[in-house]
Amino acid sequence: QKEVEQNSGPLSVPEGAIASLNCTYSDRGSQSFFWYRQYSGKSPELIMFIYSNGDKEDGRFTAQLNKASQYVSLLIRDSQPSDSATYLCAATGANNLFFGTGTRLTVIP
């Protein structure tokens, strides 16, 4: 059974702080990893993807991948109240994505 695991949270951080979201995956065959943001009642929105070991930065977001540890993380710098949402980690399967249950992030003004 291919699995993606996330800490369900909730994770609360003050405005301006760094939020750190973590994810582990079970299938060593997964090639790419995605972070989606989902606001309550809305559909997932793609934030970033990563497929190489190391860091990938896009604005306030940094994705980190360690294939040896089967670990993916997302850092959000200078967190804003608008970042409050559920963050979903996904890993590729043969032709689909396996999702974790998501981590709920609350940024406190």
Added chain:
Amino acid sequence: ETGVTQSPTHLIKTRGQQVTLRCSSQSGHNTVSWYQQALGQGPQFIFQYYREEENGRGNFPPRFSGLQFPNYSSELNVNALELDDSALYLCASSFTSGGEQFFGPGTRLTVL
């Protein structure tokens, strides 16, 4: 560039009925994947269509079926609805089978 669209937005059905959900893929995308998201859970893969052919299926019974049309739009059909089918149904399109997937707004299905 037009994003992924889905219809209807909300739907209420009773147990045993059948439902059809529709999805139009993003311009230039030939692959559509369908997911079911129960409350508090991550999306679960139902199946994928690539160039009008089913290209993979998750752990869902045969009463979940689909189609993809020549314009790459897609339908998800669910027969003999059960209470546990109540969920948000998400359609995602991608440029290729293994590419980045972009989600539509979803259809909220309630089975009474």
